[in-house]
Amino acid sequence: MAPERNENEGENADNGVLATTDGTETTGIGIVEGATAQVEVTLPTAFNEEDDFDDDVVRGEDVTLVQLEQLPAERDEVRGEAPATTAVPVASVSAASAEPAPKASVSAAASAAAAKTAPAPKTAAAAQASSSVASASATAPAASAASRAELDHHERVRPRTSEITLQSRRLGDFEVDRESSDLLTADRLLDPAHVVxxxxxxxxxxxxxxxxxxxxxxxxxxxxxxxxxLEDRIAAPLSGGARFVPVLSRKGGVGKTTVTTLLGMALADAREDRIIAVDANPDRGTLAERVGRTSGKTVRDLVRARGDVHGFNDISQIVARDHTRLDVLASDADPHVSEAFSDADYRDVAEVAAHFYSVVLTDTGTGIVHSVMEATLEHADELVIVAGLSIDEARLASETLTWLESNGYAERVRSAVVVLNTSRPGAALVRADELDAHFRSRVRSVVRLPYDPHIASGSAISFRDLQPETRDAARELAAIVVEGLRASSVAA
Known part of the structure; x- marks a missing residue:
């Protein structure tokens, strides 16, 4: 006979609790005492297996129906999700005996099979569940069609990964046998027999x-x-900021101004960047007179106008330029005024010159302990020492090296260049080879500057009018200075 409902049916209707389990066939379920068993059975359904549901949920009083849509494989791959699985309608029925016994949770298929064996009529809850299932079956095609339309719309709007991935490749990456334009070089295309x-x-x-x-x-x-x-050596590039090269000697009249002029002309004639020579002699220097062109302005004018110098045009109105493109900044003509040129003034001039020039040459005075000399040595990247071909001139040059070594410039002395200047015609009274050997033991290099009547006249120097030996010596000095500046920049 059909199992009777619990008297408190209204309160336990949602839980599906039976008053007795006599009419329920549990032989094939295999319920073990004290445990819960899950049984998969085939539930007869009127649903079409080809219909797709988009998360439709039909809830009844006793039956819960969940149908998940199985998406196509290609859509799951586009979304990057795992393929969905097909779910079957499930109804949970809890059974309890009158006696204290463990509860068993069975599927709706077992409940349906028990209903077939028992001739009991459907209760109100069962009828409501049946109507819910029928309603879900009726609305499934419409819900499936709406879900498909919405999914197709999202797939059309959603950009695919292959469409938005942009890659930049050279032509050679796609076609190995095709060459790019950078292979069309002059060495490859021009015939040496027809090159002009x-x-x-x-x-x-x-x-x-x-x-x-x-x-x-x-x-x-x-x-x-x-x-x-030699010109290629001079034109070698210099990295970094401006480089300062002072020309020194404790002996007057040995040719510091001449060496500064020749060195500046050789540099400016071969290089593309700007070169300037600054006359920092406190005792009225003659550097501007050696280039033959004056602007009427001096270092004093640059010190006064340093705040108004905003471009190269401003400083070009103060300096003088010769035919080799060497710029010269003259000293004060009045010796009483020139004494006021101090180390602070030189630092101001050096700061302005460093903004517009690559190499700054400094023609110094004989006062090695003068305050201007101190500022000059602080900025020095390389030193050029001038020595004459006489005993006293050679000794003073050697003593200059000793003073520099004793005052913290020993490293600068080892990388310095000594110029043996021949200021008198004829054979020298001293042996130049012995002077050369002496100074090479203390400095990096020694350059001999031959006698030139064009220089000895004391007039303005024209670089093209010099004797070939003099120009070659000036270029050799310039090349050695550039090589020293390049070596110092690498070491730094």
């Missing part, structure tokens, strides 16, 4: 070139090639 070469330097080489109708080019002479190599 520059006119050769050298008397008879240029003569052959001219008589052959410019068809026979023997190239430059050995002397011309050496000069061009």
């Amino acid at each position: 070469r520059t006119e050769p330097e050298g008397a008879w080489r240029h003569l052959v070139y001219t008589l052959s109708g410019r068809r026979i080019n023997l190239g430059d002479s050995k002397r011309a090639r050496a000069r061009k190599q």
Whole structure:
């Protein structure tokens, strides 16, 4: 006979508790005392297996129906989610006996099978559950169609990963046999036989070139090639800020101003950056007179106007420039005024010059303990010492090196350059080779500057009018200075 409901049916209707379990077949369920068993059974349903539900939930008093939609495989891959599984309608029925016994949770299929064996009519709760299931079956196609339409809309709007991934590749990454434009170099394309070469330097080489109708080019002479190599050494790039190179000597009249002028002209003639020579002689220097061009302004004018110098045009109105593009900043002509040029003034001049020039040469005075000399040595990146070809001039130059070593500039002395200046014609009274050996034991390099009547006249120096040996010596000095500045920048 059909199991009877618990008297308190209204309170326990939602829990599905039976008053007795006599009419329930539990032989195949295998309930173990003191445990809960889950049994999977096939529940006859009127649902179409091809219908898709989009999370539709139908709740009844005794039956809970959950249908999950199984999404297509390609949509699960686009969303990056795991493929959904198909769920079956589940109804939970709790059974309890009158006697104290453990409760068992069975599926709705077991409840349906028990209902078939028992001829008991459906209760109100069971009828309500049946109507809920029928209602869910009726509304399933409409819900599935709406869910599909909404999902298709999201798939059309959602950008795919392959569509928004942008990559930048060179042409060679796609086609190995195709070349890029950077491989079209002059060395590869130009035929050496048809390349137009520059006119050769050298008397008879240029003569052959001219008589052959410019068809026979023997190239430059050995002397011309050496000069061009020397100019390449001078034009080597300098990294970093401005470099300061003072020209020193404790002996007056040995040629500090001449060496400063020749060094500046050789640098300016071969380099593309700006070179300036500053006359910092407190006793009225003659540097501006050696270039033959004056602006009428001095270092004193630059000190006064340093706050108004905002560009190179402002400073170009104060300095003088010669044909090699060397800029010269003259000292004060009045010796009483020039004495006022102090170390603070030099620092102001050096600060302004460092903004517009790559190399700053300083023509110093004979007073090595003067305050200007102190500021000059503080800024020095490399030293040039000038010595004459006489005993007293050579001794004073050597003593200058000793003073520098004793006052904290020993490293600068080891990297310094000594110039042996020949200021008198004829054979020197001292042996130049012995002076060369002496100074090479103390400094990095020694350069000999030959006698030149163009310089000895005391007039303005024209670099192109110098004797070839003098120009070569000036270029050699400039190359050695540049190499020292490059070495110091690497060490720093």
